[in-house]
Structures are given as C-alpha cells and as structure tokens.
Amino acid sequence: MWSDKLKLNKQLVRSVTDAGYLTPKEIQAKSLSRIIGGQDMIGIGPEGCGKTTTYILGVLMRLKYGVEEAPRALILVPDKERVLAVTEQFELLNKNDTIRVVSLYAAPGIEAQMNALADGADIVVATPDRARAIYLKLGLNLNKIIIFIVDDADAIVKQGLQLPVNELANSITKCQHLVFTEVLHGKLEHMIDPFMNAPAIIEIDDLGEAKAEILDQVLYHVPNFRTKINLLNLLMQDEEVFTQTLVFVNTRLTAEKILNSFTHSLKKQAAILNPLFFESPGFENITDFKEQTDKRILIIANELQGFLDVSDVPFMIHLELPDEKETFIERIIKRQDEQETIAITFATDIELGTVKKIEHSIGHKIPVDELPENLVVANEEKETAKKKVTPKPDTEMRGEAFHEKKESNKKDYNFSAGTKAKMNKKKKHG
Known part of the structure; x- marks a missing residue:
C-alpha cells in the first residue's frame, strides 16, 4: 500500500x-523516498x-501547501502536448486547492501566460524555450524554486533545447x-552534469514479454x-x-548521398x-536485387510506402532508424523457413531513445x-577534430560502444562470438 511503503499523506x-x-510501481518504490528527502x-x-x-507525487509531498509569492517547482518537458499531459496529471492527483499549477508553452499572446504567473503559481510546467523567454522578460521568478525537474x-536533447535548460x-x-529519461547517453550527460549534485541513478529495465521471435x-x-558512413564503408569492404x-x-536523397560516399569499387x-x-x-x-549477382548492396529509403519483402537477404543494416518503430519491428520478425x-543497427546518442522503445516493444535487448x-571516428566540432574519442570510465555499464578492445577482437570487425560463427557459416555455405 502507498501509506505503508512510501509514507504518503492521507490526502x-x-x-x-x-x-x-x-x-506503487517499481520506479516509485525506489525513488519517492529520495525525492521527498531532497536528493x-x-x-x-x-x-x-x-x-x-x-515526480508529481514527490512535488506534492514536498510543497504540501501554497502560500509563497513565487513558484517553488519548475518542470521542463519537450513540447506543448507534454505540458498539457503533465498539467492534467497534476489536476488528477492534486486535491489541495491552495497549490496552483501554471502551464507555459509556445502560443499566441505571451502576455496571458505572464499574467497567469503574476496571479500566483506554485508549480510551473513549461517547455524550456517558453520558460526561458518569459524569464528573460522578468515574468518568471526563480528565486523560490526548490525543485527543478527535467522530464x-x-x-529535449533530441530537439536541441539544451541551452535554455542550462540557462x-x-x-x-x-x-x-530531478531528471527523468528513457535513456542516459553522452549528450544528455553533457547537458545535466553542470547542475546535478551527486545524483542517485534509479534505472528500471522493464522490457516486458517477448512478443515474437526476431532475427539476430x-x-x-x-x-x-x-x-556511420565510415563504418558502413568499412564493413562493406568484406565481400566474402x-x-x-x-x-x-530515411529518404531517397540520403540514399543518393550514401551511394556517392562509397569508394569507387564499392x-x-x-x-x-x-x-x-x-x-x-x-x-x-x-526481388530483382535478390536474383541478380552484379550488385551486392541495395540502399532503401524508409519513406517508400508499402510492404517490403526483406526476407532471405543475409544482412540488413539500419543506417537510420525509421520514424515509426513498427516499421523496424516488422522487418526483424523472423518468419518460418526464412534464411538466417x-x-x-547504427545508432547515435539521440537515437538510443528509439532503440529503447524498440527493445521494450519486442521484449529483447539488442x-x-x-x-x-x-x-x-569523425568528430562533429572543429575544436575536437584532432582528439581521440575516449569513453568516460563509468559509462560501460550502460552499453557504451567505445570501451577498451579485447585481445580476441583485435583482428576482426568485433562481432560477438555467436554472430561471428554465423558469419563464418555464411562464408562456407553462402
């Protein structure tokens, strides 16, 4: 029960x-005492x-009542839809009429939102850019904030809103x-490291039940x-x-760019x-590609409509993940009598969230x-162009790809043992 395990008040x-x-769900059982304790x-x-x-329960437990002249909790979310959803959830759980919630998001007439703040707010739910805009107009008082939440x-990182969050x-x-996310990666750590103070990390890895047998x-x-392009060129050099x-x-224009990025022989x-x-x-x-022998690489745009029969091709590479995870899942479901x-999949930091959603849907870790x-390894910023990419020593547990190489992997493309075995089998029998 809530009162027994988490000591929530009766209301x-x-x-x-x-x-x-x-x-309580697992994340609530593991997190609420820390939130209420101020960590x-x-x-x-x-x-x-x-x-x-x-975090809504944590905020309501910490605020208890609304008497201050300025907000005490600021919650940042990516877009208007999330602002409205979080505000609605506060209205569902908050039975204390003295605690006031104000929503801030891009909409005509910024003055109306500034007036709502001036009338009194204990909790502000906002997009980072709108909260920053109103703060710069002196309409958002941050002097009384005791809880700062990034949901x-x-x-938010994927949308490039790191600057207003940091400001x-x-x-x-x-x-x-408090920071809540589906995945923690380097770009996100770079955004939150400057303001987090020795945070506890609570991770819930609920994949759900496996719904179908999938490809390796x-x-x-x-x-x-x-x-990604460099990696594709490197792998494709092994014709055997x-x-x-x-x-x-994702698009046919990108397909043309990838084709032109190949070496002359590829x-x-x-x-x-x-x-x-x-x-x-x-x-x-x-079908025409499968039946001929002159070409061994076929580049396909996710924007193409209709069913694509991707069976019986030895390798499938997602250089970019499709917008709809269902498209990806449809391709990796194993059919009966299908060739192995x-x-x-190639994924950058901002695509790891989509990978997590796929893993949750299929019930398997990739x-x-x-x-x-x-x-x-190409670098995005000029000032780091000559620096070698190295991992943070404590990130290996989250599946970081850039950890130290094992001796046994020095002379190959570093596939796992099972994958290497399947590849060797293809060399002999393909």
Missing part, C-alpha cells in the same frame, strides 16, 4: 487510489513505467534537481552520422561476408531501390558490439 493516498493506482536523482525507464506520476530529457538551471541559486541483432553505438546487404536510410557493387535520379543504378523491386539474417579498431 495523496486517497488521490492515487481514486485515480486507479492501487500499489538529486536521475530516473531512467521506458514509457509507461510511472516516471511522471513519481523526457532525452527528447534556467544556472539561474536558480540552490535546489533539488547487432547494435553499433556511434557518435555521429559521418562515423557481406554477400548481399540491404541498407536502410559504388560499382551498390544500387538504390527506386532511385531519385535517373542516372543512379537502381532496382524497381527487392543478421540485422545490424546486443551492443564494439566498434572496429580501424574505424575512423
């Missing part, structure tokens, strides 16, 4: 039970695990910081798109292993499914393999 116990939450914390878990309810933090955090003298999977965690490969990107062995330009080598359907296929030792 909140009544609110959560009336809302249908009869017992900085990072909560990591899949969508639906209870992250939002966790869906990975989505708002730096404008608060002292408070508790390999995940490469790479720093940027340029490195990669006898036929489908390469998925370009002669590659084609595009329904190419954008007339002069580009291509096929009208996958290895599905390889194994992370080390990057090849001879891969050229």
Whole structure:
C-alpha cells in the first residue's frame, strides 16, 4: 500500500487510489523516498513505467501547501502536448486547492501566460524555450524554486533545447534537481552534469514479454552520422561476408548521398531501390536485387510506402532508424523457413531513445558490439577534430560502444562470438 511503503499523506493516498493506482510501481518504490528527502536523482525507464506520476507525487509531498509569492517547482518537458499531459496529471492527483499549477508553452499572446504567473503559481510546467523567454522578460521568478525537474530529457536533447535548460538551471541559486529519461547517453550527460549534485541513478529495465521471435541483432553505438558512413564503408569492404546487404536510410536523397560516399569499387557493387535520379543504378523491386549477382548492396529509403519483402537477404543494416518503430519491428520478425539474417543497427546518442522503445516493444535487448579498431571516428566540432574519442570510465555499464578492445577482437570487425560463427557459416555455405 502507498501509506505503508512510501509514507504518503492521507490526502495523496486517497488521490492515487481514486485515480486507479492501487500499489506503487517499481520506479516509485525506489525513488519517492529520495525525492521527498531532497536528493538529486536521475530516473531512467521506458514509457509507461510511472516516471511522471513519481515526480508529481514527490512535488506534492514536498510543497504540501501554497502560500509563497513565487513558484517553488519548475518542470521542463519537450513540447506543448507534454505540458498539457503533465498539467492534467497534476489536476488528477492534486486535491489541495491552495497549490496552483501554471502551464507555459509556445502560443499566441505571451502576455496571458505572464499574467497567469503574476496571479500566483506554485508549480510551473513549461517547455524550456517558453520558460526561458518569459524569464528573460522578468515574468518568471526563480528565486523560490526548490525543485527543478527535467522530464523526457532525452527528447529535449533530441530537439536541441539544451541551452535554455542550462540557462534556467544556472539561474536558480540552490535546489533539488530531478531528471527523468528513457535513456542516459553522452549528450544528455553533457547537458545535466553542470547542475546535478551527486545524483542517485534509479534505472528500471522493464522490457516486458517477448512478443515474437526476431532475427539476430547487432547494435553499433556511434557518435555521429559521418562515423556511420565510415563504418558502413568499412564493413562493406568484406565481400566474402557481406554477400548481399540491404541498407536502410530515411529518404531517397540520403540514399543518393550514401551511394556517392562509397569508394569507387564499392559504388560499382551498390544500387538504390527506386532511385531519385535517373542516372543512379537502381532496382524497381527487392526481388530483382535478390536474383541478380552484379550488385551486392541495395540502399532503401524508409519513406517508400508499402510492404517490403526483406526476407532471405543475409544482412540488413539500419543506417537510420525509421520514424515509426513498427516499421523496424516488422522487418526483424523472423518468419518460418526464412534464411538466417543478421540485422545490424547504427545508432547515435539521440537515437538510443528509439532503440529503447524498440527493445521494450519486442521484449529483447539488442546486443551492443564494439566498434572496429580501424574505424575512423569523425568528430562533429572543429575544436575536437584532432582528439581521440575516449569513453568516460563509468559509462560501460550502460552499453557504451567505445570501451577498451579485447585481445580476441583485435583482428576482426568485433562481432560477438555467436554472430561471428554465423558469419563464418555464411562464408562456407553462402
């Protein structure tokens, strides 16, 4: 029960039970005492695990009543839809009429939101850019903030909203910081490290039940798109292993760019499914590609509509993840009597959230393999162009791809043992 395990007050116990939450979820059982105690914390878990309810209960327990002239809790979320959803959840669980919640998001007439703040607010739920804009107009008083929360933090990073988050955090003298996310990666750590104070990390790894048998999977965690291209070129040089490969990107324009990025010898062995330009080598359907022997690489745009029969091709590489995770899942489900296929995914930091959603949907972890030792790792910023990419020593437990190479992996592409065995089998019998 809520009162026995988490010591919620009677009013909140009544609110959560009336809302249908009869017992705490795992993240609430592990986090609420830390939040109520004032500790900085990072909560990591899949969508639906209870992250939002966790911090809402924590905020309501800490605020208790509303008497201050300025907000005491600031909650940042990625977009208007999330602002409204979090505000609605506060209205569902907050039975204390003295605690006032104000929503801030991009909308015509910023003055109306500033007036709402002036009328009194205890909790502000906002997008980072709108909160910053109103703060700069002196409409958002941060002097009384005791809890600063960043929710869906990975989505905030994906949208490039790190600067307003940092500016708002730096404008608060002292408070508790809470960050909730589906995945913790380097870009997100870079955003939150300046303001987090020795945070506890609570991770919920609930994959759910496996819903179907899937193809063998390999995940490469790479720093940027340029490195993806370098990795693709490197892998495709092995003609004995990669006898036929489908390469998925998001648009036909990107497909053309990938084709043109290949070395001269590789370009002669590659084609595009329904190419954008007339002069580009291509096929009208996958069946024609499977039945011929001149081309061994087919680049396919995710934007193409309709069912694609990707069966019986030895390798499938997702250079870019499709917008809809269902598209990816459809491709990796194993069909009866299907030839063994290895599905390889390249993912940057901002794509790891999508990977997590896929893992949660299929009920399987996608194994992370080390990057090849001879891969050229491109750097996005000029000032770090000559620096070698090295990992943080404490990030290996989260599946970081850039950890020290094992001796046994020095002379290969660093696939896992099971994957290597399947590849060797393809060499002999393919």
